[in-house]
Amino acid sequence: MAELEGLEYGKSDFILLDEVTMEHFMENLKLRFEKGRIYTFIGEVVVSVNPYRQLDIYGKEAVEAYRGRELYENPPHLFAMADAAYKAMKMRAKDTCIVISGESGAGKTEASKYIMQYIAAITNPNQRAEVESVKNVLLKSNCVLEAFGNAKTNRNDNSSRFGKYMDINFNFNGDPTGGHINNYLLEKSRVVQQQEGERNFHSFYQLLRGGSQELIKSLFLEKNPALYVYTSEGAASITSNDDHSSHKAVLNALKVIGFTPNEIDSIYKILGTILHLGNLEFTSEGENVQVSAKEAAEHIAVLTSTKAADVSKALLFRTVATGGGEVINKGHSVQEASYGKDAFVKALYERLFSWIVSHINTVIEVKDYNPMLHGKNTVIGVLDIYGFEIFDNNSFEQFCINYCNEKLQQLFIELIMQQEQEEYNREGIPWQQIEYCNNQIIVDLVEEPHKGIISILEEACLGVGKVTDTMFLESMDSKLSQHPHYTSRKLCPTDKSMEYRRDFRIRHYAGDVTYSVEGILDKNKDPLFQDFKRLMYNSTDPVLRDMWPEGRLSITEVTKRPLTAATLFKNSIISLVDNLACKVPYYVRCIKPNEMKSPMLFDDARCQHQVAYLGLLENVRVRRAGFAYRQPYDRFLQRYKMTCEYTWPNHLMESDKEAVEAIVRQHGFSESVEYGHSKLFVRTPRSLFTLEQERNALIPILVLFLQKVWRGALARMRCRKLWAVYAIMGCYKRYKVKAHFWEVSRRFSNVRNMADYGWSVEWPAPPAALAQFHSITQGLYRRWWARQIVKNIPPSDMLEVRAKVAALAALKGERPTWGWGRAWERDYLSLANDSPQSCTSFVEMTKELKKKDQYNTVLFSGFVRKVNRFNKSTDRALLITDKNIYKLDPRKQFRVMKKLPLESVTGLSVTSGADQMVVLHTSTQDDVLVYLQRGQLCPNQDRVGELLGNLSDHFTRVMCKPLSVSVRSSALQLNMRGKSKNVTVETKPGQANADFRKNRNGFTLLVPAS
């Protein structure tokens, strides 16, 4: 926050004066001016004194210091007020206007430019191109309008000779989207004549001093203003502006705004035309009136794209329609011709100016605006209109200008004084009426229908027959003689400051002004010969043609008499005031400290006069007694209800007023408010600011709260959806499971009757959830299936099946050849078809043995090759019964060579190959190593599997003890009489029968190569 000023600079707001008297007011104003403090507040009104020097208070830092701040947070400044207007527009969506008033040279135009600069600086933070271009055109338009509408006067080097009201449109974001300029009453008489020491409009000097050689040449001109009648008066005067560089700036601005090169050419051609017309004179030879220099008419024809003959004709003749519909050319007198020329020149310049304004308007006009899409479109209007003027010789123009100032003063009074006090009365606020000078009576004097000066003037102009200026004065004298603000020499013969039959005086709110009626009717009628309009309309230059649309009418067409200049002006000012009245107004009251344009001089009398007629003192009084803010209770509540627990979110009190009282009490500023019937009145901005701050602090919390609620709602919605999804998924899963069951049951329903009990039936793929169930079901099915198969096996085959199953389980798939596809006969030695020679003696022998050892069944029998403990291999017969294992000698009628109780067998080792070697491990560490030899029954098939299966089945089922079976891929391990031995298998070509051979670690089984 920028530092507030110390008291040595005086009071920054006139409200803070110890006493509200003119003396104190002037003292403060002067002190501040001398200390370089040119701005002072009266509440929200800015009083500005022209410093006549450059102050360093408009830079970037200043903009930053004032941006978004409240009025009282910084020293008074235009920026503070501009920011207030901008805030009101942006935050409260109010249309606002800034009315800048004061005398000519008081600093209005400068103020309006600083305000525009400020608004441009604080908007469009995102640098959006389309907004930047609007801003650029708005800023550049100033330069162009000043060139064509401003001139050096005796009071002001850069005096605006037209009124300007500019609307800037803003979008929802508060960025400028366009604008519109209204121009009021250009002082066009200046083009043909200037007062002593004054200049024509800047544009002429800029062209003549700054235009390029080519341009000047193309316009048939020379670079010297002294050569031209219209610029010679001002040619010598020195101005603060450099015409040369201004010309460049204007050219550039025209381009930036969007004038095409052809249009810019046309503009300068019109200026050239005017300068040539100025130098043109008329001479008479008897009846005949001539143009003095033929060449000039030719130049004009070229510049206006018309024919030289037509130009001369329009200057020297006028076309008149006779009663019979005939058209005749009537020659001008010298006086008529030069009068006609002047009127033409003024009209040319005025139309040029209006055309430029309307061209700028088409460029900056808000385009493609859609309130549904872009939100409310709000406006800030800036009014910079000519100030009150009193010259030595005051005429029609001053009359209009001063009337306009009366109107604006009236608006100010209405808004600031009258409405304010009326509202306090209406709302029942205790209030002491403050007297102020109401100028409504002067406004009425000028504009009242039928009785007002403008009405009388209009009547005089429209009257039939020859009405003179003096007759108009007489008419006023008779109609207004009783009016306290009107007088003339006739009504007050002693007053020698007025001339008989020429002057009248109006007592304006800002002082007495004596007007001369000379030429006033003419200026009001503003006649222009039709011939010029047609000449211009028939130009081949489209720009000119565009400016003169009425030239289309033919001479015989009767047109309605147009309204006179004063009436037109009155209408435009009334509509301007209506337009301003519906906006929130902000005022800049400019004061001119002296007539010398001196930065040092504070002319007390002059300043006091301005303070008095601007009604600033009354303004302070009303303001001091009054209230800075007011708001209807419901609006106030709407905005601040979140700052108080009783009113948030909705109050339960009887009325909004009570709720507002609750808020005010809670914040402890009951002292500085008054309760009206429908509104709350707040005395100081500071109280409201406290509320605003609190509100700003609460808004994020409310936003969070709303977000929370909304997010909750969203989450619940999502959750419900999710539940629905899960429900659907659940149903679908159940369906899939059921469908699987149905399918399984369908496919397997008939398996009991199928030959393969459904083995060939394909299982349907189960859903993922049924993976485990599926494998269990398959297991169940396989068991059932096996049961069906097993059930059908005859009891006689049962033993063999069991043995095969036992072998299968014991080998665990590690030995591919195990003879499962063959019938297992067990007792091969007793079979005649296997051992035809020896079976009889074997059967004989076993009868005895069975009796003796009392065994029940034979588990296995067959010839074997065995190795004894002396490493000698011999042929033997092996008999395994449910009691013992016997080694028999086949050559000695199967005499028992060795008997081993079956109990002592612990395990069995075989290789994974196809050999027929078996090791029977015993608990006595004396293992049996045999090679099974096969008889005639299937001699090449495996019998190891059978031996192993029969034994294994017997052990587990009958003896109820496990038989460990190991399948080795390389060597078999065994013990012989406690000694560990290795047996490997080797294929040996040429070997007739398989046989053991001793080696270092034990034995090698040599098998013949098959």
Ligand SMILES: Nc1ncnc2c1ncn2[C@@H]1O[C@H](COP(=O)(O)OP(=O)(O)O)[C@@H](O)[C@H]1O
């Ligand atoms: N704020 C200011 N700072 C510096 N000079 C200023 C300021 N205001 C006005 N002036 C000077 O006063 C002159 C007249 O001001 P201007 O705004 O044209 O007056 P107005 O529009 O009221 O007739 C300007 O040309 C400028 O030299």
Ligand SMILES: [Mg+2]
């Ligand atoms: Mg101005």
